[in-house]
Amino acid sequence: MNADAIDDIAARHPDAFRRSLWKRYATPLGVLLCILYTFYCAWFFSVGAVLEKANWNLAGAYLADWVSYEIRPDIEFKDNYLTIDYSRFSKLGSNPDPDWVTKQMAVIERRVDAAPTPAIATNKSSQDSFMAPGAPTAENPAAAPGQPVPAAPETVREKAVVAADVVLGNGRIAITPNLVTVTRGDESVIFDIARDSSVTPRTPLPAWIEQRRPGSTAYVSFGFLGRAEVQDDEVIAWRRFFGWANFVFDTNSPFWGKPISEAASLIVSGARIDSSRSNAALAWDNVLNNAEWQHGDVWLKLLQTIVMAFVGTVLASIVAFPLAFLAARNVTPSRIANQVTKRFFDFQRSVDMLIWALFFTRGFGPGPLAGMSAIFFTDTGTLGKLYSEALENIDDKQREGIRSVGATPAMVQRYGVLPQVLPVFLSQSLYFWESNTRSATIIGAVGAGGIGLKLWEAMRTNTNWANVFYMVLLILLVVFIFDNISSYLRRKLMGTIANGNDERRARLPPAAQIA
Amino acid sequence: MSATDVHRAPALSPEGATVERHWRDLAARRRLYTIGGLVFLLLALSSSLWFANETNAGKFFDRLPHVADFFAELKPRDWLDPVRALFDLPSPYDDGSLKFDYPEGRVYLTQGIYIPEYFHRMIETLNIALFSTLVGSTFGFLLCFLAAGNITASRWLRFATRRFLEIVRAFPEIVIAGFFLAIFSLGPIPAILAVSIHTVGALGKMFFEVVENADMKPEEGLRAVGANWVERVWFGIVPQVLPNFMSYFLLRFEINVRASTILGAVGAGGIGETLRLSIGRGHEAKTIAIVFLLFCTIVAVDQFSAWLRHRLVGRQAFAYGRGE
Numbered sequence: 001m002n003a004d005a006i007d008d009i010a011a012r013h014p015d016a017f018r019r020s021l022w023k024r025y026a027t028p029l030g031v032l033l034c035i036l037y038t039f040y041c042a043w044f045f046s047v048g049a050v051l052e053k054a055n056w057n058l059a060g061a062y063l064a065d066w067v068s069y070e071i072r073p074d075i076e077f078k079d080n081y082l083t084i085d086y087s088r089f090s091k092l093g094s095n096p097d098p099d100w101v102t103k104q105m106a107v108i109e110r111r112v113d114a115a116p117t118p119a120i121a122t123n124k125s126s127q128d129s130f131m132a133p134g135a136p137t138a139e140n141p142a143a144a145p146g147q148p149v150p151a152a153p154e155t156v157r158e159k160a161v162v163a164a165d166v167v168l169g170n171g172r173i174a175i176t177p178n179l180v181t182v183t184r185g186d187e188s189v190i191f192d193i194a195r196d197s198s199v200t201p202r203t204p205l206p207a208w209i210e211q212r213r214p215g216s217t218a219y220v221s222f223g224f225l226g227r228a229e230v231q232d233d234e235v236i237a238w239r240r241f242f243g244w245a246n247f248v249f250d251t252n253s254p255f256w257g258k259p260i261s262e263a264a265s266l267i268v269s270g271a272r273i274d275s276s277r278s279n280a281a282l283a284w285d286n287v288l289n290n291a292e293w294q295h296g297d298v299w300l301k302l303l304q305t306i307v308m309a310f311v312g313t314v315l316a317s318i319v320a321f322p323l324a325f326l327a328a329r330n331v332t333p334s335r336i337a338n339q340v341t342k343r344f345f346d347f348q349r350s351v352d353m354l355i356w357a358l359f360f361t362r363g364f365g366p367g368p369l370a371g372m373s374a375i376f377f378t379d380t381g382t383l384g385k386l387y388s389e390a391l392e393n394i395d396d397k398q399r400e401g402i403r404s405v406g407a408t409p410a411m412v413q414r415y416g417v418l419p420q421v422l423p424v425f426l427s428q429s430l431y432f433w434e435s436n437t438r439s440a441t442i443i444g445a446v447g448a449g450g451i452g453l454k455l456w457e458a459m460r461t462n463t464n465w466a467n468v469f470y471m472v473l474l475i476l477l478v479v480f481i482f483d484n485i486s487s488y489l490r491r492k493l494m495g496t497i498a499n500g501n502d503e504r505r506a507r508l509p510p511a512a513q514i515a
Numbered sequence: 516m517s518a519t520d521v522h523r524a525p526a527l528s529p530e531g532a533t534v535e536r537h538w539r540d541l542a543a544r545r546r547l548y549t550i551g552g553l554v555f556l557l558l559a560l561s562s563s564l565w566f567a568n569e570t571n572a573g574k575f576f577d578r579l580p581h582v583a584d585f586f587a588e589l590k591p592r593d594w595l596d597p598v599r600a601l602f603d604l605p606s607p608y609d610d611g612s613l614k615f616d617y618p619e620g621r622v623y624l625t626q627g628i629y630i631p632e633y634f635h636r637m638i639e640t641l642n643i644a645l646f647s648t649l650v651g652s653t654f655g656f657l658l659c660f661l662a663a664g665n666i667t668a669s670r671w672l673r674f675a676t677r678r679f680l681e682i683v684r685a686f687p688e689i690v691i692a693g694f695f696l697a698i699f700s701l702g703p704i705p706a707i708l709a710v711s712i713h714t715v716g717a718l719g720k721m722f723f724e725v726v727e728n729a730d731m732k733p734e735e736g737l738r739a740v741g742a743n744w745v746e747r748v749w750f751g752i753v754p755q756v757l758p759n760f761m762s763y764f765l766l767r768f769e770i771n772v773r774a775s776t777i778l779g780a781v782g783a784g785g786i787g788e789t790l791r792l793s794i795g796r797g798h799e800a801k802t803i804a805i806v807f808l809l810f811c812t813i814v815a816v817d818q819f820s821a822w823l824r825h826r827l828v829g830r831q832a833f834a835y836g837r838g839e
Contacts, residue, residue: 034649041646044639050704059698304570307563314560350813354777354787355806358794363582367571442689442774445781446791449571452689456781459693472690479685 064224065465069245073101073166076234077177077195081108081160091292093251100239104163112156166237169225173237180230182220184208191218191230199232244466246292253286293467298454302474304368305450306482309436312375317429319380320345324387331391331417342388348381353439357448371448375436383432390424391417423493430493434486437479451475591800601804603631614798633789633808639703640785641812643778644771647707651714652764658715659722660748665731677723684716692778706783710771718767725759726752758827765820772816776809 010017042048071092074085084103086096166173171184180191180199189209190202198215205211210219218230228237249256254273255263267279274282288296325331327341356374364370399416407415444452455471458464527535568575591597592608599606599617606615620632630638660666662676688709695705734751742750779787786809793801 034653037646037649041642044642045646045703045707047704050699050702054699056698062694062697300570304567307567311560311563311567314556346814347810350810350817351806352773352776352809352813354773354780355790355809358780358791359585360582362794363585364575364578365572365581367573368567369571369573369575369578372567438687441687442777445689446777449567456689456693459690459697462697468690468693472686475687476685 062462062465064240066469067244067466068240068242069466070238070240071096071098072236072238073098074234074236075164075166075175077193079110079195080177081110081162082164082175082177084161084164091245091251093256100167102165102167103161104165105159106162107157108160108162109155109157110160112154166228166235166239168222168228168237168239171220171222171226173220173228173230173235175235180235182209182218182228182230184220184222193230193232196233199230244293244470246290248290249283249286250290250292252291253283255283255286293470298451298471298474301444301449301451301454302471302478304371305440305444305452305475306437306478308368308371308375308440308444308448308450309433309482312372312440313379313429313433313436315372315376316379316383316432317425319376320384320387321425323380323384324391325413327384327388328391330394330396331413341384345381345384345388348377349385350381351377353378353443354446357443357446361447366447366449366453368449371440371443371450374443374448375440379432379436383428386428387421387425390421390428394420427490427493430486430490434479434483437482441475588797589799589802591803596800597803597807600800601631601633601808603629606800613796614801617801633786633805636784636786636789637808637812640775640779640787641772641816643703643706643710643775643783643785644768647710647775648714648764648768648771650707650711652718652760652767654711654715655718655722656760658719659726660752662719662723663726665727665729666734666748666752676719680716680719680723682716683712684720686713688713688774688778689781692781692783696782701782701784703784706775706778706785709778709783710774713774714767714771718763721763722756722760725756725763729756762824762828765824769817769820772813 069091071090072087074087076083076085084101086092090096092098163174163176166175171182174181174183178193178195180193182189182191184206187206189205192200192202194200199211199218200215201209201211201218205218208221210221211217215232217232220228220230222228224240226237226239228235246256249263251257255266258266263283266273267283270279273279290296323341323345326337327345329338332338353374356377357370360370360373364373394417398420399412402412402416440450441452441455444450444454445456447453451471451474455468455475458468458471571578573581596606596608598604603617603619603621605618609615609617620635621629622632622635623629658676658680661672662680664673667673667676691712692705692709695708699705729752733755734747737747737751775783775785776787776790779785779789780791782788786805790802790805790809793805
């Protein structure tokens with residue numbers, strides 16, 4: 001191709017070769033504007049400072065908490081023995097004795113001071129005294145509550161833990177009152193413990209142990225499955241387990257901790273645990289009132305969310321239906337009535353759902369009534385607008401036909417208009433039902449009832465991420481189910497329209513487009 | 516009807532009678548379905564209403580007067596007071612309480628010129644919405660071509676991209692916001708991230724559907740002269756889908772303005788938070804000022820977006836709806 005040929009082409013297609021300045025520079029200009037705007041936003045929201053302050057370590061731990069949980073044995077050094085506690089709301093129930101914590105018992109002599117004795121003090125902080133008062137623990141048989149506290153210092157001989165061995169994933173910690181051996185893989189480090197003063201490693205520390213100052217607490221990482229802190233008075237270990245602990249029965253339930261077959265046979269054919277009701281009723285009650293997962297409450301709130309979306313949409317459709325006829329130019333000839341109704345719809349739609357939700361929460365008190373009123377008010381406007389647009393798009397021939405045989409105005413609407421728009425109306429209502437199931441979750445968080453608030457509270461406490469994930473899964477499941485029901489019904493409705501009139505299908509206001 | 520039947524009955528052939536009977540059966544069944552459906556709907560509605568009333572903090576008829584009271588309490592002392600609240604002018608009722616401290620929240624640009632507090636908050640909310648729509652649509656734009664069947668041949672890449680978009684879209688914004696709130700503490704950044712992430716999923720889906728409906732002839736022409744994948748997409752597909760993309764971008768922006776207001780109300784800053792506090796504390800003039808400002812902004816954004824979309828794509832993609 002030579003220069004002449006190019007000139008020739010250029011002469012034939014001037015718009016491709018000599019484009020206007022605007023056309024030529026619109027794209028780079030747009031990109032430049034976007035970049036400038038990004039910088040402006042970075043300044044406006046001080047993104048840099050926020051990112052600097054962000055706690056990224058927490059993110060990993062929180063994400064891990066969605067699908068796993070930690071057990072924390074807390075091994076305290078005493079003069080010549082150890083005490084092992086578990087955190088107060090341990091997932092292992094009262095009296096935990098997991099097989100990954102091996103204890104070595106021996107008879108030792110120890111001094112018991114006047115109250116408060118160390119043994120009693122320790123025991124109080126453990127879960128035992130809350131969960132099962134009076135039960136002597138394996139670690140500290142002598143320290144059961146109820147035993148008279150000696151008034152003067154004396155020496156007692158008793159069985160106590162003298163060494164403990166905690167297995168954490170690929171590592172282990174061997175603990176004796178003055179020596180801690182931490183092993184990960186084939187590396188191991190020995191710490192000398194001077195009680196209440198220092199923690200001293202005998203060898204240089206590998207990368208997976210961090211000690212910020214010589215003699216201070218050593219932070220040991222065993223990867224995802226565990227971590228530990230070696231302090232000068234205790235060793236705290238966290239071992240992580242996959243799954244949701246105590247999902248069905250909590251630790252207070254008589255069915256807790258039993259294998260499935262045993263629990264099932266107990267429920268079906270076992271002797272009554274509670275004489276006033278059957279085991280099945282007791283088990284169901286235990287599931288609903290599970291203290292950690294609160295199934296009963298979560299399901300109730302989820303049902304509230306579903307009900308909010310359903311009632312809000314149905315009532316909005318019912319109210320929007322007659323109003324839409326009033327708003328449609330071609331149905332109601334009065335210009336004033338059209339405009340008033342249409343502006344009314346616009347008003348309801350533009351006062352955001354949030355504002356309605358806050359208003360009604362204030363009025364009705366927290367609960368589904370507020371949420372459903374908010375959805376009802378917003379969607380009366382939205383559906384009214386969509387309905388009236390559908391009405392204005394109808395085919396006039398059918399109406400004329402009905403009118404020409406002498407039908408009353410009501411009959412004209414019933415037989416000339418309604419068959420055309422009803423599938424469209426229904427389809428739009430279904431779409432908004434589906435969409436409102438999502439919205440109902442969100443406005444719930446401002447107090448308008450349903451699972452939103454519960455979810456938001458669980459997230460704000462930062463401790464119950466597994467519960468958060470549970471609720472999120474339930475919401476996703478519900479949204480998925482309703483999406484499918486709604487789109488199935490809508491497809492059937494669209495089918496009836498498509499069979500009748502191809503042109504009209506094309507004219508369907510595509511509310512459903514922006515799913 | 517019966518008169519017509521009597522008149523017409525003898526004229527029907529046996530085949531005609533069969534058709535007539537069949538039609539009657541169908542009509543009866545249809546009526547049964549309609550009535551059954553209505554009865555079912557009525558039952559579901561009434562039991563839902565009963566359930567909602569039972570589990571609410573206050574009963575409907577007990578609380579109804581309170582709703583009326585609440586709206587009555589919204590009446591300010593005089594109708595200039597909301598205007599003063601809106602523009603941060605001092606109020607004659609100022610008694611040192613939070614209720615009338617309008618000039619407090621002024622954001623000074625220079626010594627004498629200030630932005631009233633609520634306008635500043637509104638700008639913050641609009642910025643959250645616009646910036647996250649921009650971020651979300653950028654990633655949606657990049658991903659949509661990988662999800663489109665007519666552009667990306669690899670089935671696995673397509674499958675992975677589509678599932679990714681679905682998962683991202685399925686998570687309610689509030690869950691993402693709550694998670695980032697734990698990392699970044701209170702502020703607009705969690706809201707931006709939440710809305711952006713949700714927007715990636717929502718717009719990515721709309722975008723790839725547009726791409727799949729694109730005319731493939733320009734792309735074929737480019738393929739014939741040996742253009743690579745990026746050139747084919749950039750010169751063959753992008754010019755024809757860009758107006759639709761812009762239209763969806765604007766629509767998403769409308770939705771995101773509302774979403775960021777709501778997220779603001781649960782602690783992510785912006786006008787939503789101000790509104791919640793003002794309603795909660797019973798500051799009537801401030802509430803009216805904020806609601807008015809929010810209302811006008813939403814109307815303005817909707818109108819502007821509708822006008823621009825109309826110009827970009829005409830009637831074709833004049834889609835309307837709030838989406839999820």
